[in-house]
Amino acid sequence: MKELGLTNISEMTIRLNDENPVTYKPYRLPYSERAIVREMVGELLANNIIKESHSAYASPIVLVRKKTNDYRLCVDYRALNKKTIKDSYPMPVIDDQLDRLNGKSYFTSLDLASGYYQIPVNESSQHITAFVTPDGHYEYTRMPFGLINAPAVFQNMINKALGNKRFELAIPYLDDLLSADYLGYEISESGLRPGTKKILAVSEFPTPTNVHQIRQFVGLASFFRRFVYNFATVIKPLTTLTKANVPWQWGLEQEKSFKDIKARLISRPILALYDPEYETEVHCDASKVGIGGVLLQKPDSDSPLRAVAYFSRQTTQEESFWHSFELETMSVVLSLKKFRIYLIGLEFKVLTDCNALRTTLTKRDLIPKVARWWLILQEFNFSIEYRPGQNMQHVDALSRNPVLPPDEQEELEILSITTHDWLHSVQMTDPRLKHIKQILHTADEDIKDIKNNYVIEGDKLYRRVGTKLKWVVPHGARWRVCQLNHDETGHFSFEKTIEKINADYWFPKMKRFVKKYVDACINCAYNKEVAGKKTGYLNPIPKCSTIFHTIHMDHLGPFIKSKRGNTYILGIIDGFSKFIFVRAVRNTKSRTTIKVLEEIFATVGYPKVIISDQGTTFTSNEFKNFVKSLGIKHTCNAVATPRANGQIERYNRTILNSLSSMNYGLDEKDWDVNINKLQWSLNNTINKGTNKSPAEIVFGQRTSGESENILKGALSNTLEYVPEEEREEMRQRVHDTITEKQRKMKEYYDKGRAPTKIFKEGDLVMIPNYNPEKGKSKKLAPKFRGPFKISSVLDKDRYEVSSIEGHSKRKYKNIYSADQLKRWISFHVSPPESDQSSSSDEVEPAE
Numbered sequence: 029m030k031e032l033g034l035t036n037i038s039e040m041t042i043r044l045n046d047e048n049p050v051t052y053k054p055y056r057l058p059y060s061e062r063a064i065v066r067e068m069v070g071e072l073l074a075n076n077i078i079k080e081s082h083s084a085y086a087s088p089i090v091l092v093r094k095k096t097n098d099y100r101l102c103v104d105y106r107a108l109n110k111k112t113i114k115d116s117y118p119m120p121v122i123d124d125q126l127d128r129l130n131g132k133s134y135f136t137s138l139d140l141a142s143g144y145y146q147i148p149v150n151e152s153s154q155h156i157t158a159f160v161t162p163d164g165h166y167e168y169t170r171m172p173f174g175l176i177n178a179p180a181v182f183q184n185m186i187n188k189a190l191g192n193k194r195f196e197l198a199i200p201y202l203d204d205l206l207s208a209d210y211l212g213y214e215i216s217e218s219g220l221r222p223g224t225k226k227i228l229a230v231s232e233f234p235t236p237t238n239v240h241q242i243r244q245f246v247g248l249a250s251f252f253r254r255f256v257y258n259f260a261t262v263i264k265p266l267t268t269l270t271k272a273n274v275p276w277q278w279g280l281e282q283e284k285s286f287k288d289i290k291a292r293l294i295s296r297p298i299l300a301l302y303d304p305e306y307e308t309e310v311h312c313d314a315s316k317v318g319i320g321g322v323l324l325q326k327p328d329s330d331s332p333l334r335a336v337a338y339f340s341r342q343t344t345q346e347e348s349f350w351h352s353f354e355l356e357t358m359s360v361v362l363s364l365k366k367f368r369i370y371l372i373g374l375e376f377k378v379l380t381d382c383n384a385l386r387t388t389l390t391k392r393d394l395i396p397k398v399a400r401w402w403l404i405l406q407e408f409n410f411s412i413e414y415r416p417g418q419n420m421q422h423v424d425a426l427s428r429n430p431v432l433p434p435d436e437q438e439e440l441e442i443l444s445i446t447t448h449d450w451l452h453s454v455q456m457t458d459p460r461l462k463h464i465k466q467i468l469h470t471a472d473e474d475i476k477d478i479k480n481n482y483v484i485e486g487d488k489l490y491r492r493v494g495t496k497l498k499w500v501v502p503h504g505a506r507w508r509v510c511q512l513n514h515d516e517t518g519h520f521s522f523e524k525t526i527e528k529i530n531a532d533y534w535f536p537k538m539k540r541f542v543k544k545y546v547d548a549c550i551n552c553a554y555n556k557e558v559a560g561k562k563t564g565y566l567n568p569i570p571k572c573s574t575i576f577h578t579i580h581m582d583h584l585g586p587f588i589k590s591k592r593g594n595t596y597i598l599g600i601i602d603g604f605s606k607f608i609f610v611r612a613v614r615n616t617k618s619r620t621t622i623k624v625l626e627e628i629f630a631t632v633g634y635p636k637v638i639i640s641d642q643g644t645t646f647t648s649n650e651f652k653n654f655v656k657s658l659g660i661k662h663t664c665n666a667v668a669t670p671r672a673n674g675q676i677e678r679y680n681r682t683i684l685n686s687l688s689s690m691n692y693g694l695d696e697k698d699w700d701v702n703i704n705k706l707q708w709s710l711n712n713t714i715n716k717g718t719n720k721s722p723a724e725i726v727f728g729q730r731t732s733g734e735s736e737n738i739l740k741g742a743l744s745n746t747l748e749y750v751p752e753e754e755r756e757e758m759r760q761r762v763h764d765t766i767t768e769k770q771r772k773m774k775e776y777y778d779k780g781r782a783p784t785k786i787f788k789e790g791d792l793v794m795i796p797n798y799n800p801e802k803g804k805s806k807k808l809a810p811k812f813r814g815p816f817k818i819s820s821v822l823d824k825d826r827y828e829v830s831s832i833e834g835h836s837k838r839k840y841k842n843i844y845s846a847d848q849l850k851r852w853i854s855f856h857v858s859p860p861e862s863d864q865s866s867s868s869d870e871v872e873p874a875e
Contacts, residue, residue, distance in 0.1 A: 583596050
């Protein structure tokens, strides 16, 4: 930055509509980012790009993280730009520049380093650029990014610097002084089309036999992607083969894609030549499958819009899970970036079917992702216009499934059509419906099934269903029909949605399609509970008649810190005998817990199984290594399912009730003095599940209560000898009693439950949203979140659920029971086959 030059041929001057200053408080930043801001501000000060300010103006700053994990300091000039009188400046006419390339062989591309910072801000305007950080107030002495007129000033400076050379040797563009991307194109008065030599290379390209040849063809075809309507979707079968871990398979789908791309390019489609004097519009749309945009122009209001360029690309796996608003915003950003060379310096319209985008420009609190995007858009001078989806079918096709086919037309006359015309045109572009219409218009073809079931009224095709005529929905418009009758009318159930659609529309297998659409609705998935009976049957833990074979553990607390330094109670219970150890402990650290277990194991031996919740005590590496070293199986119960560790959970309630009664009248910090007495009482009380006291099952009789240390006394010489064979017989009876009670409990529990949902590894699911966002109504908060993937199938209808790689910055892994999970349903509409089906394929019973 120290080596940057400073031009003396141009400067930035800001003219405003009024003299009321733009003043904002600094946006709050984390302390870690404040240090980064101070460092960046210090560098700008040292290089005389900014200076300290006492201006009445104060625009806030935003710290944006780049893909390289570095940061960019951006000033949010949105409010200032609204008050700025916009400059206009000439942009080169593209067709003129292309003509000048003819006969030239050598090209050099020049790009200025930090070009904006090489242009001074007029002293009278410097105070207007002032911005605030949490630590200071500064203003620019050189032109900053984000000002609405910055591109105009920069273009003017390039023109002055080149002088007459720009008419002889150089083509000045805002980004680079030369863009040679148009070589290989043919220019005529009709428009722009692919050049003959390049198309010859496409037409003679042999059928690929390996991935390398696929990449060669895709690269060649991509050179002309601007000419191919819905290019990303058409070529997808080929690009899929170039991905890692995808086996080579050249089938009918790949052959069709290969020939389709060839056919479209060999026909040499024409696009209108760009003219900066024409009215310009950018139409954008997005879906889970992809995003798309069309750049259109017309010379005057009475002329039809003509396509200048198409843009589309598939969404990534991560992007397909984004909210529709984020996808729609991204479609605008990427479309404008794609068409940037045409749009900088122009006043143009952006048309979208996402109404929320209109108000976003005025919002202050944007999520970071959207905030970064809007900062990118500050250099464009555009307005956003909302049009319902039914009027945006031409661009909707780019992002979803084709409603209008990629016909090789010279003009795209879309927006002037009426609803009536659109209904007619989308039917005519569906090959199957077009075929039916042709049959109905032809008297010679006597196909009774077609003529008995279909009728044409006002150029539109209808289906006879009883005494009513229903509009036949083309393949590409089915998604939109569902959207209008579900998303935009209250997100009602499938039954109510199909009832609404069935009143006016018909298409084959409509119920199945609508059911899939409603099941895959993301808003419903997040916000609606699963209807009907709860799923999942009771899975009692089988009891082994061996004492201390399986133990259950849990912490209770925190309590006020006692005089002995304890804040928690650790409960450890034998799953068979119900014998419990109650210990007051200082904390829930793994080390503390292990120390207690080592003491108990020294007395009763090592268990085979430990069951606990997923607290950090039991999920730490230290605890995992401890149980692994002893050969103990450790089972964690699912999130928010206390019933899964019911043995200890029931005792926790008893411990709390008894302890509060025993300590009544004592100092609150002496809550742990009666722990040993409580343990003795619990172990010498008859348990309803076994009809015996835990001490009887373990020792053959109840233990004495004389000693201060009850357990140690019992394990010494306070027991009378009981023959081992009698103890084993008694334990077997207890085992039979427990088993019978578990059977009855399961029978009662399962009556009100539906069969367990079965998932397999790799399935996508949603998990309960137990922690809704703070400050928002819990009743209206989403009930589920996701998607997540099943990373492991466990026993007892439990599953390990983890975050999807690339979907979230924060890794997540937890255990859930099947009845807590909700299946994530994706629904992608496959494009219709291009060949015409026979009449028998079209005629299906009315649904």
